[in-house]
Amino acid sequence: MKKKILIGSGVLVVAVVGFVLNTLMAAGTFRKINPHYHGKCDAVTGVVGVEDITIDPDSGFAYLSSHDRRTWAKTGEAEGDIFLYRPGSLATPLAMPHDYEGSFHPHGISLWLDATGPDRLMVVNHPNSADAGGMPLSQVEIFEVGPARLTHIRTVKTDGPYSLNDVVATGPETFYASIDKGSETKLGRSLESYLRLSRGGIAYGDEHGMRRVEGGLVYPNGIQWDGVHLYVAETTGRRLLKFKPSETPMELTLVAEDNLNTALDNLEWDADGNLWIGAHPQTLKFVEHAKDAANRSPSQVLKATLADGGFDLQEVYLNDGDPISGSSVAAPYAGRMLIGSVFDPFILDCKL
Structure with missing residues (x-):
């Protein structure tokens, strides 16, 4: 009996050690960071926590999603803004006035260019709420874009208590959004991240509301649309996924x-x-950076070229946590590249 217990304990220890090692490898813990970039980057201050950036190819202006998450975590009070910036100008970004009346904590953003009417900006928002049950509320705000001003059109709420991360417009009223975590509790969300549980998914929104349409993803984050296919980036899952809608926008097939x-x-x-x-x-290292700004987290920019059955990859930029830490977005335009991060009080404006 004791022998069986010892064997069973040994198997359990081996399994736990194996899982821990696998987790550390998946997290890039043993990866050697060799910083490289062939261009010049300048820091542009006046914005903090620019988690997402999108650029209007017609006007050349970039929209920056900014929120001071460190202050918000400490005090529960820190409103965010959408800023306007022209790549290459190195000028201080300008906060765009808006008429949204609730608490505004922007996350992922997407711009819809409309040939027949005003452009729209869609913003994932996590407003303060005493009824969130430990989970930050998630909703999508739709704004009409005017001359250096945003006019709030409507709020689209989720059909369940799940966490949105990014959004991509597919029309002036329609969009897909990534559901990074499906758990309702803080413990459940932590387990999703560390155990790489497939509880994330994709939501579809229109004038009738927002519905979860796809599940089984591992922390889906960035999301994009090319008019035919939907692209989704997983954080802890580390995959780049390509979907095609079937009969309706709410039926997705992984291709x-x-x-x-x-x-x-x-x-x-x-x-x-x-x-x-x-x-x-x-x-x-990014987890430690989220706790303390002094703990720097390497930043990386990849360029993925669409290829048959997958993607060809090029690493454009890599650093060891300086000058920018925890890069969350890279937006290229006309020989420039803007890099934003989740916490740092600036963006990088780089010449390609």
Whole structure:
């Protein structure tokens, strides 16, 4: 009996050690960081926590999603803003006035360019709420874009208590959004992240509301649309996924996937139809950076070219946590690249 117990205990220890090692490897803990970039980058201050960036290819202006998450975590009070910035100008970004009356904590954003009417900006918002049950509320705000001003059109709420991360517009009233975590409790969300549980998914929104339409994803984060296919980046799952709607927008079929061996964040298009990805090559260092700004987290930018059955990958930028820590987005435009991060009080404006 004792022998069986010892054997069973040994098997359990081996299994636990194996799982821990696998988790550390997946998190990039043993990865060697060799910083490189062939261009010049300048820090642009006046904004904090620019988690997402999207650029209007017609006007050349970039929209920056800004929120001071460290202050928000400490005090529960820190409103965010959408800023306007022209790549290459190195000027202080300008906060866009808006008429939204609730608490505004912007996360992922997406711009819809309308040939027949005003453009729209869609913003994932996590408003304060005493009824959230420990989970930050998630909803999508739709704004009409005017001359240096945003006019709030409507709020689209989720059909369940899940956490939204990013959004991509598919029309002036329609969008897909990534559901990074499906658990309702703080413990459950932590287990999702560390155990890489497949409880994330995709939601679809229109004038009738928002519904969960796809599940079984591992911390889906960035999301993009090319008019035919939907692209989703997983953070702890490390995959870049390609979906095609079937009979309706709410029926998605997975048509391609690649494991990119890094924690993927937001996705942005370039003029040639390539996806640029802000990424976290060492995710546990990013966790420590979230706790303390002094703990720096490596930043990475990838360029994914669409290929048959998957994606060809190029690493454009890599640092060891300086000058920018915890990169979440890279937006290219006209020979420039803007890099934003979840916490740092600036963006990088880089010459490609």
